[in-house]
Amino acid sequence: MRWAAQTLDVDDGALPGLERAGLVRSVQTPEFEGITFHEVLCKSALNKTPEAPNLPFRFTVNTFRGCSHACRYCFARPTHEYLDLDAGRDFDSRIVVKTNVAAVLRRELARRSWKREHVALGTNTDPYQRAEGRYRLMPGVIRALAESGTPFSILTKGTLLRRDLPLLTLAAGQVDVGVAVSLAIGEPDLQKQIEPGTPSPKARLDLIRAVSDAGLPCHVMVAPVIP
Incomplete structure (x- = not known):
């Protein structure tokens, strides 16, 4: 990774939960002040996923755990406790x-037992949070699936x-691809308090237009609606 002025924290056994997750190193950089990447x-x-009648998918992929979008209402927060x-x-x-x-993922998808069932991305933490700009995990995931x-x-x-719209357009020529954008509606200052690390609603509206202009189906999840 091309980090500027990065620092590395060597694991000294003080992070047992992260050891279970396969910790290699911990990275901090001024570009992401206040954030540590494990x-x-x-x-x-x-x-x-656990079987549930209202879920339209049974499999997910999460490239990250934790999320710098820092949405106050995020249901995935308790999953961090597994890592202590x-x-x-x-x-x-x-x-x-x-x-x-x-x-x-590519290795798992190559198994004879894999039935090519629908896979959902972004169900736990956002795959396009800021860190994706550095780690670039999604292009490999998209190619493996397609x-x-x-x-x-x-x-x-x-x-x-x-960034990945050209790749997603190519993938849509091979498999069914769906894109959904979560859009907050309400008073701007309050929105930033509730979703402090997210792009503005206007920026997300521009994204929705770009996805649609690329010829991809784009669903809009209007949430939260802020009084």
């Missing part, structure tokens, strides 16, 4: 990066998805 080597990429981190500030500022996720014939969908608040 780079891990994951053992699996595909996650099977807290669901509050740690979730916002200690981001776990699955650096080998695309390679592991080349294996696996349909997929992406849910995001991150305008960085624009």
